[in-house]
Amino acid sequence: MTMIKTVEEEDVLRQLERECANVLEGSRTLQDKLRDYNDPQGLRTKLKQIEHHGDEIVHGIYQSLNQTFITPFDREDLIGLASGLDSILDMMYASALRMDLYKIRQSTKPMIELSDVIHNSVVELLSAFQLIRDHSKMDVIETKTVEVNRLENVADDLMNNAVANLFESRDPVEILKLKEIYEKLEEATDYCEDVADILNDIVAKTR
Numbered sequence: 161m162t163m164i165k166t167v168e169e170e171d172v173l174r175q176l177e178r179e180c181a182n183v184l185e186g187s188r189t190l191q192d193k194l195r196d197y198n199d200p201q202g203l204r205t206k207l208k209q210i211e212h213h214g215d216e217i218v219h220g221i222y223q224s225l226n227q228t229f230i231t232p233f234d235r236e237d238l239i240g241l242a243s244g245l246d247s248i249l250d251m252m253y254a255s256a257l258r259m260d261l262y263k264i265r266q267s268t269k270p271m272i273e274l275s276d277v278i279h280n281s282v283v284e285l286l287s288a289f290q291l292i293r294d295h296s297k298m299d300v301i302e303t304k305t306v307e308v309n310r311l312e313n314v315a316d317d318l319m320n321n322a323v324a325n326l327f328e329s330r331d332p333v334e335i336l337k338l339k340e341i342y343e344k345l346e347e348a349t350d351y352c353e354d355v356a357d358i359l360n361d362i363v364a365k366t367r
């Protein structure tokens with residue numbers, strides 16, 4: 161059964177989809193710039209711009225929720241989705257910031273692989289947000305959340321292996337720098353999983 165939504169309710173869902181598309185722009189930027197790593201300051205600046213745009217969208221979502229008495233899904237779930245998407249961007253920016261501040265001269269294979277996992281996770285999330293208005297697509301959304309959870313496990317393994325390999329290096333400072341960057345990238349996938357879990361809860365509540 162399709163739920164009839166007010167203009168305000170549609171606006172909240174539309175803004176969440178916009179924010180997820182903005183996060184996707186961030187993940188694509190991170191992925192591309194790590195594959196052709198020659199301007200860490202430029203990567204930091206670009207992700208900061210995307211993050212700032214995301215903050216504006218999220219602020220609009222909160223305003224819409226404050227002005228809407230009836231929401232298409234539980235209010236706390238919608239707030240959690242907005243917050244989770246914001247946190248994914250925060251972690252991508254945090255990793256780029258450290259690459260610049262720590263004078264990382266070249267990207268590493270684990271950085272590139274983790275950026276791929278982040279991007280693939282956000283692709284799945286955006287696809288889910290594009291379907292969320294249609295209650296007949298809840299099973300499809302669930303398959304996408306399962307894939308995001310799988311990708312988060314992949315990121316865990318990538319980070320753990322990358323950190324273990326770091327300790328074969330003789331430079332303790334370099335170890336600490338790269339370890340922190342890997343952890344921030346992996347944390348972005350944790351937030352992807354958080355968003356997927358909320359989407360999965362929404363699916364369960366509609367049944």
